[in-house]
Amino acid sequence: MSEIKNIKNLKEFSTSADRFEGANLLCPGCAHSIIVREVLNATNDDMVLSASTGCLEVCTAVYPYTSWDASWIHIGFENSSTAVAGAETMHKVLKRKGRLKQPDRNPKFVSFAGDGASYDIGFQWISGCMERGHNIMHVVLDNEVYANTGGQRSSSTPIGSSATTSPAGKVSYGEKKNKKDLMGIMAAHGIPYAAQVSPNKWKDMVKKIQHGFSVEGPVFINAVSPCTTEWKFDPKDTMHLADLATDTLVFPLYEIIDGRELNITYRPKNVIPVEEYLAAQGRFKHLFKDEYKYLIKEWQERVDAQWAYLQRREESRV
Amino acid sequence: MAFEKMELKDIEVWDGNRAAAQALRQAQVDVVAAYPITPSTPIVEGYAQFTADGYVEGEFVMVESEHAAMSACIGAAAAGGRVATATSSQGFALMVETLYQASGMRLPIVLNVVNRALAAPLNVNGDHSDMYLGRDSGWIQFDAYCPQEAYDLNLIAFKVSEDHDVRLPAMVNQDGFMTSHTAQGVHTLSDDAAYGFVGEFKPMNDMLDFEHPVTHGVQTEEDWHFEHKARQHNDLMTKVHPKINAAFAEFEKLTGRKYNLVEKYNMDDADVCVVCLGTSVETAREVALEMREQGIKAGVVGLRVIRPFPFMEVAEALKGIKAIAALDRSSPNGAAGMLFNEIAGSLFNTDTKALLSGYIYGLGGRDLTKAHLTALYKELQANVDAGKVTTPLQQFIGVRGPKLAYL
Numbered sequence: 268m269s270e271i272k273n274i275k276n277l278k279e280f281s282t283s284a285d286r287f288e289g290a291n292l293l294c295p296g297c298a299h300s301i302i303v304r305e306v307l308n309a310t311n312d313d314m315v316l317s318a319s320t321g322c323l324e325v326c327t328a329v330y331p332y333t334s335w336d337a338s339w340i341h342i343g344f345e346n347s348s349t350a351v352a353g354a355e356t357m358h359k360v361l362k363r364k365g366r367l368k369q370p371d372r373n374p375k376f377v378s379f380a381g382d383g384a385s386y387d388i389g390f391q392w393i394s395g396c397m398e399r400g401h402n403i404m405h406v407v408l409d410n411e412v413y414a415n416t417g418g419q420r421s422s423s424t425p426i427g428s429s430a431t432t433s434p435a436g437k438v439s440y441g442e443k444k445n446k447k448d449l450m451g452i453m454a455a456h457g458i459p460y461a462a463q464v465s466p467n468k469w470k471d472m473v474k475k476i477q478h479g480f481s482v483e484g485p486v487f488i489n490a491v492s493p494c495t496t497e498w499k500f501d502p503k504d505t506m507h508l509a510d511l512a513t514d515t516l517v518f519p520l521y522e523i524i525d526g527r528e529l530n531i532t533y534r535p536k537n538v539i540p541v542e543e544y545l546a547a548q549g550r551f552k553h554l555f556k557d558e559y560k561y562l563i564k565e566w567q568e569r570v571d572a573q574w575a576y577l578q579r580r581e582e583s584r585v
Numbered sequence: 586m587a588f589e590k591m592e593l594k595d596i597e598v599w600d601g602n603r604a605a606a607q608a609l610r611q612a613q614v615d616v617v618a619a620y621p622i623t624p625s626t627p628i629v630e631g632y633a634q635f636t637a638d639g640y641v642e643g644e645f646v647m648v649e650s651e652h653a654a655m656s657a658c659i660g661a662a663a664a665g666g667r668v669a670t671a672t673s674s675q676g677f678a679l680m681v682e683t684l685y686q687a688s689g690m691r692l693p694i695v696l697n698v699v700n701r702a703l704a705a706p707l708n709v710n711g712d713h714s715d716m717y718l719g720r721d722s723g724w725i726q727f728d729a730y731c732p733q734e735a736y737d738l739n740l741i742a743f744k745v746s747e748d749h750d751v752r753l754p755a756m757v758n759q760d761g762f763m764t765s766h767t768a769q770g771v772h773t774l775s776d777d778a779a780y781g782f783v784g785e786f787k788p789m790n791d792m793l794d795f796e797h798p799v800t801h802g803v804q805t806e807e808d809w810h811f812e813h814k815a816r817q818h819n820d821l822m823t824k825v826h827p828k829i830n831a832a833f834a835e836f837e838k839l840t841g842r843k844y845n846l847v848e849k850y851n852m853d854d855a856d857v858c859v860v861c862l863g864t865s866v867e868t869a870r871e872v873a874l875e876m877r878e879q880g881i882k883a884g885v886v887g888l889r890v891i892r893p894f895p896f897m898e899v900a901e902a903l904k905g906i907k908a909i910a911a912l913d914r915s916s917p918n919g920a921a922g923m924l925f926n927e928i929a930g931s932l933f934n935t936d937t938k939a940l941l942s943g944y945i946y947g948l949g950g951r952d953l954t955k956a957h958l959t960a961l962y963k964e965l966q967a968n969v970d971a972g973k974v975t976t977p978l979q980q981f982i983g984v985r986g987p988k989l990a991y992l
Contacts, residue, residue: 286798313795315664330809333800338792340663341802342686346656349648353618353660354792356644360615361666361793364642368794392656395649 272311272473280469283308291334292326296495296502298509299323299408301466306377306406306488307337309476313374314338315354319347319384322415323408345389347378352401359402375480376403382423383413386447397456397485404479404486410494411446418497422447426569427562428550430497435553440562445569450523453487457526461487464520467509471520471532478522491518499549511544516574521581529580541567588613588642593773601735601764604771605671605697605757606631608739610641611779614695615666615786618646618657622676623709624761625699629671643667651676655683655696662692662754663801665791667743669694673761674701677715681722687754688723689817690801693746694754695739696724700863701761702949710950711761713862713914716891717923723817725755725825726891730866733771735759737842740774743783744832750824752789753817758891760863762950774840782839821893829890846895847902848887851877855884857965858903860924861912862888865946865953869912872958881966888924899931908940908965908974914947921979921992940968943992946982957982 274280287303299322307314314337318324324341327334342350355376361367380389385407393405412430413419420430425446429435433442454461459482464472472490479486493500493508500508512518513533520533542563545551554562591610599607605628609617619629633645648654651672662668672680677698687694700716702708720726727742729735738757746755759765774782790799805813826846833844850870852858859869866887876883886902888895903909913922920926925943932939944961947953961982968974977990 315792317660325804328800328803330803330805330813333803335800336798338795338798339800340660340792342656342659342690343682346653346683349653349656350660350663352646353616353657353662354664355660356616356618356646356657357661357664357666357668358793360642360644361664364615366666368788368791369796372795374793374795391649392653395653399646399648 272308274308274473277469280308286314286335286337288334288336290332292329293322294496294502296505297322298410298466298492298494298505301505302406302408302490302492303379305466305469305472306476309473310375310480312480313372315351315358315374315376317341317347317350317378319378319380319389320344320415321381321384323379323381325415344384346392347380347384348389348393348396348403348405351376351378351403352396352399355401355403376401378403378405380405380407381414382407382409382411383421386423386449387421393453394456397453397458397487400484402483402485404476404488406488406490407449408492409489410492410497412494412497414494414497423449427554427559427566429553430550440553440559450487450489454523454526456485458487459484459525460522462522463489463491463518465491465509465513465518467506468513468520468533475522475532497550500547504547508547511539511547515539515541515544516570517541517544519574519577521577527585529577531577531581541570589639590776591640593775595773596770597773598768599732599736599771600766600768601729601732601759602627602699602766603631604732604736605739605759606635607773608736608779609669610635611774611776612667612669612740612743612783613641613643613780614669615643616646616658616661616668617643617670618648618654618661619670620648620651620654620672620676622651622673624701624711624765625671625673625676625697627765628697628699651679652683655680655687658694659683659687659690659692662687662694663690663791664793665788667747667786669696671697671699673699674703674715678703678718681718684719684722684724686802689813691752691817692754693752695742695746696754696756697739698756698758699761699765700758708949709761711763711863712948712950714916716758716862717915719756720892720923723753723821724892725753725821727755727757728862728888728891729757729759729764730864730887731764732767732769733842735764736771736773737836737840737844740779740783741829741832741836741844745825745828747786748828749787749789751820751828753821753825758863763864772840772842778839782836825893826890826895844889846890847898848889849902850885850887852884852886852902852906854882855906856882856969857908857962858884858886858906859910859912859958859961860886860888860928862891862914862924865912865914868953868955869958872955872962875955876959876962881962883962894927896931899928900935903928903932903937903939906939907969909942910961910965911941911943913943913945916945916948925979940974942968942974942976943979944982945979951983953982
């Protein structure tokens with residue numbers, strides 16, 4: 268049986284022994300490390316982890332050092348999901364053949380990847396893993412940009428964001444396309460569990476991760492990861508940005524069970540205008556020029572429409 | 586769940602794909618992750634059927650691409666068990682990124698490469714373009730000339746690849762269709778004898794040993810990358826051939842079938858020889874025998890191991906030879922040809938007086954006929970008689986249109 272950690276408060280959580288060392292090269296204020304710790308802290312079970320090429324990978328396993336006190340593998344940019352799927356398959360075989368060194372353990376198989384490695388280049392690999400039903404969890408560290416390579420747009424980059432390959436300029440407001448709905452696409456695979464999480468709502472996240480570990484089959488987790496470097500905010504404000512993301516409903520927290528049943532898991536008491544979320548980040552700075560203010564209005568309308576859609580989905584129970 | 590053993594006849598009529606699939610079954614591979622592609626598909630279909638029929642306890646994972654196939658193989662191998670797959674051509678090309686990752690992470694994996702041309706233009710037939718594409722990937726590369734050898738070399742490949750002093754992945758090449766789909770009599774080992782030869786898989790740095798967590802696939806920059814690559818090359822250059830030779834010797838003891846890094850045929854007193862790979866070796870042997878009746882002392886050198894390249898053994902095999910033809914079954918696209926270059930490299934700085942010429946042949950499955958080889962041997966003899974290469978250094982065999990010759 269899975270061994271689930273029972274953590275009462277944030278202090279206990281932050282001091283709980285974990286398998287991801289603070290000694291890593293991630294930027295000060297990077298949300299990746301917070302999310303990873305929250306995922307790993309959700310269980311006492313052994314873990315087999317993987318990471319796609321990206322910030323998390325290049326900052327945590329630079330030879331001869333490693334930040335990982337758990338089995339960990341990195342192959343390439345696109346295939347962290349398939350890497351743990353291969354390991355999970357081997358575990359199944361060795362269990363059947365009686366060759367496991369510690370047969371009583373109940374390991375969890377988790378792949379981490381950025382949005383570039385999940386929404387774009389690794390999309391097919393993740394889809395394959397979800398479709399085949401591996402007992403794995405894929406966690407997207409969604410900072411809405413190729414941060415490791417210096418801030419190029421991905422298909423997760425939202426409209427109006429200035430990225431290095433969709434820069435704002437004299438005649439452009441930056442990214443022109445809306446963020447891809449990867450949650451919807453993954454849920455459409457009929458997987459037992461898909462959820463959006465945010466590091467500021469750690470109890471919500473831990474609950475979802477623990478639920479993900481308790482189900483049989485593939486689990487998809489999309490975690491918003493405010494990026495101090497590319498979103499352009501002060502490193503001390505990471506959690507503030509996460510608060511703005513969830514409380515403006517730009518990044519709503521919800522789950523989809525068996526590809527159908529949608530539950531909203533966090534309803535802000537006071538919904539904050541989207542404008543405040545945009546204003547807190549340098550990547551949206553240009554939207555506050557007079558000629559682009561209509562985009563802020565459209566942003567609010569889009570977020571309202573998405574929230575209305577999620578509520579209708581939840582109410583309809585289909 | 587236990588698996589059932591299979592009673593095999595002493596000689597089974599198998600094509601190369603069936604022979605390879607049977608070897609995977611007998612090695613009791615733990616995980617096969619694969620994506621189908623002509624002409625290698627029947628290997629993994631065979632393993633899937635063995636799984637469905639209860640002849641293996643391993644898992645067959647049908648993934649969504651060859652890149653994912655090798656990615657899953659890498660994950661499975663790092664977890665700590667016996668892993669194999671198969672591919673050809675475009676699938677091999679798609680796999681290339683992960684081939685370097687598998688070898689760089691020192692993971693034993695056996696990959697059957699059923700050789701096929703590379704597009705464009707698209708072509709499903711056999712040539713060695715895919716084999717050549719993988720030659721710098723850090724894998725051990727064996728070459729089978731017939732179904733029997735595809736069977737034997739698979740068993741040998743596991744043994745060498747999984748050796749803790751080696752820990753490098755291995756490819757077993759066979760010619761698409763000519764070997765993979767041509768049934769011949771194959772001498773078999775019993776399941777117990779075959780498994781006994783391959784041995785139990787012994788994990789090392791396995792991710793599933795939770796008492797000893799490991800980090801696989803780290804970042805190294807200018808401070809460490811070179812040392813890692815140099816060590817891998819060192820092990821290829823110094824450790825692999827002795828292990829292959831030991832495995833060949835043990836296999837000979839078990840079966841009577843003898844393999845060598847370089848396969849020499851009538852080379853002891855030969856004046857002229859061809860050096861080639863795959864099914865062409867067998868054709869060349871037949872023609873070489875016929876040439877002897879015509880007074881041309883012809884021999885054949887086939888490479889059994891392409892990587893690590895057996896420089897010393899090639900030089901030794903070609904010692905005293907007067908004229909050599911290097912036969913490359915892949916378009917060199919602006920160069921002399923892989924075998925031509927490697928042979929030249931092997932012989933340079935020796936006291937050889939041999940005349941070396943290169944031939945490009947058989948692209949996209951075009952036949953290499955006995956008539957082609959007869960003419961070729963005569964050309965080599967003419968070179969010997971003239972005391973110099975009388976033809977251009979690079980010629981094309983069997984291509985329509987104006988005669989192509991370069992250099």
